[in-house]
Amino acid sequence: MNELAAFVRFEVGFWLIGLVSIVFYQMLTGRINTRRMLSEKDQAHRFSPGRLQLLVLVLGNAFAYLLQVVENPTRLPEISPELLLGLGASNAIYLGGKFYSLLLRKQA
Numbered sequence: 001m002n003e004l005a006a007f008v009r010f011e012v013g014f015w016l017i018g019l020v021s022i023v024f025y026q027m028l029t030g031r032i033n034t035r036r037m038l039s040e041k042d043q044a045h046r047f048s049p050g051r052l053q054l055l056v057l058v059l060g061n062a063f064a065y066l067l068q069v070v071e072n073p074t075r076l077p078e079i080s081p082e083l084l085l086g087l088g089a090s091n092a093i094y095l096g097g098k099f100y101s102l103l104l105r106k107q108a
Contacts, residue, residue, distance in 0.1 A: 009073045040101070050097035057090035 026032045038052050039045045061083050068077035 005074055012073070042101075042105075048097075050094045054090050054094040057086055061086055 023032065027034055036045055038048055038055070040048045064083065065077070065079070071077075
């Protein structure tokens with residue numbers, strides 16, 4: 001059984017490295033467009049702190065979950081309440097900012 005777990009761990013790691021490599025290559029060649037990814041979609045294309053915090057927290061939570069998977073690769077870990085709270089709060093802050101900017105646009 002240990003040999004099977006080691007094989008699966010190797011294969012999943014190899015697959016993830018390949019997937020990340022493909023995504024980064026396509027980002028570098030421009031096939032995945034990341035221009036203005038952290039800016040508002042209005043005419044001014046201003047920097048959006050809400051998008052930045054959403055990106056950072058989602059990537060951080062995904063990395064924390066991935067570390068839990070690496071610690072015990074035989075089963076998927078339970079999603080902790082802290083992880084759900086972090087993702088929920090991050091999305092709520094982002095959506096709150098979008099709603100606030102929508103209200104400002106309607107008043108103008």
